[in-house]
Amino acid sequence: MKKTLSQQVAEIGEKLTFEDLPDYVVENSKKFILDLLGNLLASKHIESSRIVVDVVKDLGGEPTSTVVGCNYKTSAPMAALANGTMGHAFDMDDDHREGTQHSSVVVFPAVLSLAERYKKSGKELITAFVYGSEITIRLGEAFLGQTYYQGFHPTGTCGVFGAAGGAAKILGLNAEQITNTLGLAGSQAAGLLEWKAQGTWSKRYQAGHPAMCGTLGALMAKRGYTAPTTVWDGEDGFLRAYSYKDIWDEKKVIDEFGTRWEMADTSIKVHACCRFSAPLADCALDLYGQGIDTEQVDSILAKVNKYSIKVLTVPAERKADPTTVVDAQFSLPYAIACGMVKGRESIAEYTNETIRDPKVLELASKVRWELDPEAEKVYPKYYPCTVIVTMKDGTTYTSHVDYPKGDPENPVTWEEAVEKFRFMSGYHIGEFEKDRIIELVGNLEELDCLDELIKIIS
Template sequence: MFVNYTDRLADFMATLHVDDIPPDIRRLARVNMMDGIGVIVAGQAFLEHESDFRLKNYISLQSGAGQSTALGFNQSLSMQNAGFVNGSLSEVLDWQDTTMPARLHSGSGTVPAVLAAGEWRKSSGPDILKAMVVGYEVGARVGVAMQPSHWYEGFQATGTIGAIGAAAAVGSLMGFNTSQMSSVLGVAGFIAAISNGDGVFHGFSIKPVHGGMAAQAGIQAALLVASGFEAGPLEGLEPRKHGFMNIASEIYDPESISNGLGTDWKSRDCSQKLYPVGLLIIGPVQVTLELVNKYAINPEQVEKILVTSYSDTLHFVGTHYTSVDSTYIDAHLSLPYAVAVAISDKEYGWRQQSQQRINDPVVHELASKVKVDVDKTMDQTYPMDWPVRVEITLKDGSVFSQRLDKVTGCPSRPMTDDELVFKFMGNTTGLIGEENSKRVQEMLMEIENVDTVNEILELLIPMN
């Protein structure tokens, strides 16, 4: 007998009350919104610093009623375009959150979609909180049901599954009933972008756009359903089952999208990034910085660097070397570059990805000394832990090494509130000022008490 698991998931999300959400899941919704806004603002500041006007040029070509704000640009666009711009900005620095079991940057689609639709509807703080929970949980559940097969088929879940999470979040803000919520998931699966690995891992400038496409498609899906459009379940219909999950993943488990609803929160595994680099590089950078600062290691002393970690590290980022011709997109997916610049600068922020820094040939020469090896035993605790060992050998024969299993930001060691507030303030103060940054941070951490999300967005206007 055919079971519609999408309907089951939709019914739970459509009838969810904010009082039913566990305290730790509420906390995640707050900090994910704060982190997401900070990363968006930092992305715009970085593009401005780099004189990268491609996204700004795209905005100038668009038309549509001013309904929602493109952060950093201080421009009012249509909901879909604002979601697109903010979602793309969230991916610029690769500093976004990650639900690792789903292989999904959840906030890249959901946060911009919630901001855009929430501003348009003047949504209350409690409604924003619930929409965040709905979007993150739906995205996580669909992702866990399809991964890692979806990934190995060449899809990037941030653009594909991210659209489904974003659609659910906007549907929540629009008060969709069970039938509408089920349709919005199906519609999002029908119109989602085919985000692919080549577009992400080969240095193309289009890479950040898959976050924007997820937000845009999520908003569009909700507007289509509000207009009366319908769609079938994500798992597909008998006999061919040509729905989103079946055609986009060779191996998938449709039952898991509705199993344990209300008790087993898949979004609980979402965590945030300590540094603006690819997720697999965070641990190597963290350990490298601890070593060079503890032992006062200077780059000219270094003979070689060996990084040992789990298999995905070598496969996706371990052999990606850079040159003065590389871009910031190359840089934040290159483990050798990240380790080298961490040794040279003894810090890692978005300035380490600037073209000025990339243009220094000395950094790439040091990066050529970085080699990555695999310890298969480290695969056993990944992805909940991100174990890594860094060994730095100096020219005088001295060797300094350190291992870290619970890297800051991995699911088993998430960033603390204090760490996330520090990150947010660093990402926003330069653009909107310390006073406004502090006020926004306080409002986001107590979002249930905010009358409308518009009050927050008004404080995010750039100083200049």
């Protein structure tokens, strides 16, 4: 009998070793891990982070796993919940454009919580992280960029499978147990896009929730809890149930899994806004560099793909005049206006105070958009955009971006990732601690245990 998709992926996971991973996969993984740690350390003072940490503390739990930056340990699932939610607070954690989701912020909190509890090595941590990341990204790719139109957020819906797979791998489960772990994840796949309607925090929770659920599922499967082997490809499985108009390609899940690593092409973000805004932000910074006097701008036209219009311009009144940070993070007019006025798009430009800058809002009111058929043709392979500025005297300026900074074709180097980490961790830890974290992550595969790294990030 032909084995199901999850059984095939589970068998690959059982056999996978660190030595099977190409050097570039290992090096990129360390870059993603350092980047996420910077996001975690930066976010601990954010109100949404404080709330989830307070809830986790109220619930309690065996103190086996660290909540990053909070000097607190709790159970592995609760630590995964807190770290996943905090890591997504600024929306500056990495993402995968064709998988159309954030993977590391879901998978890493799950594997870290269990690696700490069970005293795993750096090699084991990286291997589990790679395996889990590959699962969630490939599931996202299988929807061909269309699951958004069904109202689902792949970071949550696909992410729980990646967290589950990574957690199962760090626990050393066999193929049958991994299959059950993935099957249990199917009962916990969740994440609606409705958070964007009112600029709420629930998107951040849609990183923490799957991290927690994947961890919990692996612990249950370890003890013999069963789940369907057909969780992905069954008649009522994930691919059919979560697809838009039955559009999916299950070959994306399994083809060359274990020899071709999609997760290594994850993009590191350099702007504190939605991934769909990244090329717009790059265009805006390019236009800023052209020396445009924004007070003399008559109109701005952005030409983008269809989904960028859907996610970044609706509801229109909240995008042109954002009232929350989430509104601004997912606003086409704000991303363009912010970059053109300030010449940067860091977390400092996405606070409750700075999103109300009158100069930015005035320019945002002049931004319009239209569908670019050429951009739509290549979605979700990549997200090109064009921004055209018309001045009051009729002069025009144009900027076009195919691959924003951070994409595999325009990558963030290790040195640039280090610079971002230093900026994100800011005043939260001292320079000695920053240097040591960078050194430890840079040599993660050489660590027999994670105790020193855990102690510093605690």
